[in-house]
Amino acid sequence: MEARNGIVGRVAELAHHYFLWLLIAAYAIAAVAPSAGLWIRHVNFGEVEIFDQRTNVSLPSMMLALLLFNAGLGVQPDRLRRLARNPLVLLVGLLANLVVPLVFILGLSQTLQFWHNPSEVQCILVGLALIASMPVAGSSTAWSQNANGDLVLSLGLVILSTCLSPLSTPAVLEAVGWVASGEYAAALRNLATGGTSFFLLAFVMLPSLAGISARCVLGDQLLMRVKPVLKLTNSVNLMVLCYANAAVALPGVVANPDWDFLAVLLVIVLGLCVLGFASGWVIARTLRVEEGQRTSLMFGLGMTNNGTGLVLAGAALGHLPEVMLPVIFYNLIQHIVAAVTDRLMTKPGGLPSRITLSHDSALDHCRPTATVHSPAGFVSHTCR
Numbered sequence: 531m532e533a534r535n536g537i538v539g540r541v542a543e544l545a546h547h548y549f550l551w552l553l554i555a556a557y558a559i560a561a562v563a564p565s566a567g568l569w570i571r572h573v574n575f576g577e578v579e580i581f582d583q584r585t586n587v588s589l590p591s592m593m594l595a596l597l598l599f600n601a602g603l604g605v606q607p608d609r610l611r612r613l614a615r616n617p618l619v620l621l622v623g624l625l626a627n628l629v630v631p632l633v634f635i636l637g638l639s640q641t642l643q644f645w646h647n648p649s650e651v652q653c654i655l656v657g658l659a660l661i662a663s664m665p666v667a668g669s670s671t672a673w674s675q676n677a678n679g680d681l682v683l684s685l686g687l688v689i690l691s692t693c694l695s696p697l698s699t700p701a702v703l704e705a706v707g708w709v710a711s712g713e714y715a716a717a718l719r720n721l722a723t724g725g726t727s728f729f730l731l732a733f734v735m736l737p738s739l740a741g742i743s744a745r746c747v748l749g750d751q752l753l754m755r756v757k758p759v760l761k762l763t764n765s766v767n768l769m770v771l772c773y774a775n776a777a778v779a780l781p782g783v784v785a786n787p788d789w790d791f792l793a794v795l796l797v798i799v800l801g802l803c804v805l806g807f808a809s810g811w812v813i814a815r816t817l818r819v820e821e822g823q824r825t826s827l828m829f830g831l832g833m834t835n836n837g838t839g840l841v842l843a844g845a846a847l848g849h850l851p852e853v854m855l856p857v858i859f860y861n862l863i864q865h866i867v868a869a870v871t872d873r874l875m876t877k878p879g880g881l882p883s884r885i886t887l888s889h890d891s892a893l894d895h896c897r898p899t900a901t902v903h904s905p906a907g908f909v910s911h912t913c914r
Contacts, residue, residue, distance in 0.1 A: 539758035545765040546676070550869040556769050557862055560776035561784045567777025570770070578732060585729045590774055593767050594668055595737040598688070600764050601671040602741020603753060604681050613682050619819050620686045623810070623827050627691060628698055630809045630831065631662035632705060634802055639709040650791050652714040654798060656847070657856025659706035659718055660839040661802070663699040665691035667833035668734055669768055670826075673868045677875045679825030685738050687830040692730040717847050730838065775840050775861055779854045799859045803867050807832035825875060829868060836861040 545552065560567050573589035585591075613620060635658045642651045671684040691698070703722035707715045745753065753760075783792065810831040814824030839857045847853050 536758075538762055542758055542761040542765060545762060549765065549769075550866065552769060553772060553862075553865055553869075556773040557776045557780065560773050561780035564777035564781045567774040570774040571778070585732055590771060591729070591733045593771050595733045597672065597764060597767055597771075598668045598734055598737040599741040599744075600760050601668065601675065601681070601685065602738040602743075603745050603760065604675055604741075613686055619813075619817060619823055619827070620683060620690065622813055622817065623683075623687055623830055624690055624694065626809055626813055627666060627687070627831055628662075628702065630805060631658070631802060632702055634805055635659065635662060635706055636709060638798065645794070647791070648711075650788075650852075652710055652712070653850070653852040654795060654856055655706060655710050656714050656718060656850070656853040658798070658802065659703055659710075660721075660843055660853070660857050661799075661834050661836065661860050662706070663702035664834040664836065664839045665695050665698075665730055665734065666830045667835045667864070668738075669865075670829040670833040670868075672764060672768065673833070673872060674826045674829040677825045677829070677872045678822060679829065680820070680822035681826070683823050683826040684830060685742075687826065689735050689738055692734045695730050714850070714853075717850060717853075721842060721847065730835075734835070772861060772865065775836065776858055778840060779851065779858045782851065783855065795856060795859060796863075799856055800863055800867075803832055803860060803863050807867060807871055828871060832867060832871075833864045834860070836864075 570589050575587040575589075575592070578585055578587055635655065638658070639651075639655055642654065645651050666687045668688055671681060671688060673679075674684040675681050700722040703718045707718040707722070710718055807828045810827035810829070811824065813831075814827050819827075836857050840854060840861075843854050843857060
């Protein structure tokens with residue numbers, strides 16, 4: 531068993547080291563060979579109905595739930611009380627997660643008035659509205675965990691943004707609908723009335739809580755034995771989800787590229803993503819929080835649940851397939867920006883900060899001399 535775990539652990543480390551290249555390869559494969567990804571997105575195991583609310587149990591939703599369950603396994607339950615005692619960072623992060631992208635979109639709508647193709651402008655605005663209205667991405671917990679972030683804060687951002695989605699998602703869509711026009715404004719209003727809360731609660735919040743509960747039952751010793759398997763599983767799971775999402779729109783881009791539209795879309799989406807990460811850093815510096823919370827704020831504010839956005843767009847905006855391109859682009863770019871941020875934060879001298887660890891941190895009494903990362907798994911330290 532130990533020999534097997536050793537092999538799996540080495541494979542997991544290699545997957546992390548080359549994860550960005552593997553992710554780019556997955557998107558390239560999705561562009562030229564999307565059939566498997568489309569099949570994954572259409573695999574359905576039936577419906578779940580609770581309190582007269584129904585949602586489809588699809589393969590992507592189950593993969594998302596697994597990602598959040600494994601993230602929950604990494605949470606120390608006794609640290610949850612610390613978040614409840616000092617909720618300021620969490621509340622400010624949730625507010626910024628709504629306000630920052632919305633202000634960006636509303637300002638951009640004025641700038642894009644000079645663009646030569648009004649239809650492309652509307653596609654961009656609707657796509658960005660989908661991005662901004664989604665909760666914090668479940669994968670942000672994985673990236674935050676890799677960079678030694680505060681996993682409790684990460685999960686708090688995911689869970690509470692999910693719980694607020696019945697109010698926040700329609701509000702953001704309605705707000706962007708004021709600057710959209712024609713059928714695009716009507717599409718945003720129709721999407722705002724659809725509701726996403728039950729799906730998000732079922733496949734994001736509950737798996738996270740289940741993972742936390744499972745850790746309490748299983749204990750740390752057993753989790754250490756299966757940690758290499760969980761790390762590798764999360765890496766593969768995250769990569770396959772990205773491939774399946776990209777398979778929706780990238781083949782059309784390759785078959786009939788519109789270079790000026792793609793170029794401006796890339797710049798806009800990159801700007802929104804970088805702004806999200808930067809706003810997390812600024813908030814952390816302003817509030818003078820510890821380094822782990824700074825990390826969680828950056829990944830939480832920079833990454834959104836685009837898998838859910840694509841599901842909603844596919845169901846409600848099937849007659850406007852171009853609006854899915856900003857979501858597809860953001861789903862790729864957010865992982866590239868996350869990988870760059872992860873590399874900057876884990877190398878010596880990266881991302882300077884005055885922030886120090888609090889006294890209740892588990893690392894207060896050790897200096898990490900080596901760190902083992904995984905793109906969606908646990909983080910282990912060697913201390914002296």
